[in-house]
Amino acid sequence: RARSNGKNSYLLFDGQMKLELLEKRKLEEDMKEAFANEDFDLHYQQQVHVPSGSVKGYEALLRWEHPCGTFIPPSDWIPLAEETGHIVAIGDWVLRKACLTAKRWHDDARNAFTMSVNISALQLMQPDFADRVLAIVAETGLNPCLLILELTETLLIQSMETSKNQLNQIRERGVRIALDDFGKGFSSLSYIKQLPIDIVKIDKSFLDHIEHSLVDRAVVESIISLVQRIDMEVVAEGVEDQEQLRILQEIGCHYVQGYYYSRPQPEHIAFPGNAFVS
Numbered sequence: 001r002a003r004s005n006g007k008n009s010y011l012l013f014d015g016q017m018k019l020e021l022l023e024k025r026k027l028e029e030d031m032k033e034a035f036a037n038e039d040f041d042l043h044y045q046q047q048v049h050v051p052s053g054s055v056k057g058y059e060a061l062l063r064w065e066h067p068c069g070t071f072i073p074p075s076d077w078i079p080l081a082e083e084t085g086h087i088v089a090i091g092d093w094v095l096r097k098a099c100l101t102a103k104r105w106h107d108d109a110r111n112a113f114t115m116s117v118n119i120s121a122l123q124l125m126q127p128d129f130a131d132r133v134l135a136i137v138a139e140t141g142l143n144p145c146l147l148i149l150e151l152t153e154t155l156l157i158q159s160m161e162t163s164k165n166q167l168n169q170i171r172e173r174g175v176r177i178a179l180d181d182f183g184k185g186f187s188s189l190s191y192i193k194q195l196p197i198d199i200v201k202i203d204k205s206f207l208d209h210i211e212h213s214l215v216d217r218a219v220v221e222s223i224i225s226l227v228q229r230i231d232m233e234v235v236a237e238g239v240e241d242q243e244q245l246r247i248l249q250e251i252g253c254h255y256v257q258g259y260y261y262s263r264p265q266p267e268h269i270a271f272p273g274n275a276f277v278s
């Protein structure tokens with residue numbers, strides 16, 4: 001009896017694993033199809049210069065609306081796109097589209113909005129990463145000074161030297177590099193020491209309780225004074241209410257991004273130039 005119980009639970013476990021694999025395979029199939037059908041889209045979220053209240057630029061964020069009408073959040077499928085390598089082609093598509101949008105907005109508004117694009121570690125690990133980025137920028141006609149690449153700390157430590165070379169090639173042409181989700185990982189400080197970084201984005205988790213937590217406030221204050229001392233720019237992300245904004249102003253953080261100002265919006269809504277039209 002014990003043996004058959006063991007067998008049953010093995011079968012159950014096996015069945016669950018198969019189900020998970022099937023779901024993953026299905027998701028991967030759907031993802032490939034969505035890419036081929038151009039079901040992906042980019043939304044854009046403002047980054048605001050608080051003292052002047054003006055929009056400094058935008059972050060492009062991938063959106064996938066499944067044909068059945070549900071929106072599948074990036075956190076649910078980008079890891080799979082990374083695991084399967086699809087993120088490299090998707091990443092090129094994102095970069096091209098974001099650059100084209102930025103170029104058009106720049107031409108329409110005659111204003112120098114920056115465009116921030118998220119880059120996966122797998123993209124950065126491609127030996128021709130710098131060439132690809134620079135080719136796409138050139139092809140779209142965007143001034144490279146308006147482009148910002150956002151990287152997270154998931155980069156592999158051992159590829160640090162290669163990453164550094166790739167990033168330096170891109171920076172030589174005026175593109176800037178931002179370190180995303182700063183403080184969330186374990187090696188944030190060693191990254192800003194070793195990689196050519198221009199901008200640091202403070203992770204939302206430090207702002208969530210900044211009104212009540214002296215520790216979080218102290219951490220954010222320290223990050224800001226550190227970053228400004230080494231001439232980097234700092235952006236606080238995930239600012240949702242006025243009290244958070246007030247504290248950030250008090251601390252001297254000039255750039256913020258968050259629902260308080262605006263959610264990520266489709267292209268035709270995100271661009272303030274359109275406000276004059278309607």
Ligand code: C2E
Binds near residue numbers: 073118180240259
């Ligand atoms: P991220 O780059 O840190 O982007 C910021 C995320 O915070 C976005 O989530 C944005 O919608 C959300 N956010 C902004 N302000 C607020 C706020 O005030 N409150 C709250 N609760 N959330 C806020 P989203 O769009 O779901 O994207 C999640 C992550 O997926 C991104 O984090 C990024 O790591 C990844 N991602 C998105 N688009 C791309 C892409 O094109 N390529 C790659 N490789 N990754 C992407």
Ligand code: MG
Binds near residue numbers: 180
């Ligand atoms: Mg980002």
Ligand code: MG
Binds near residue numbers: 180237
């Ligand atoms: Mg972030």
Ligand code: MG
Binds near residue numbers: 181
């Ligand atoms: Mg992130």
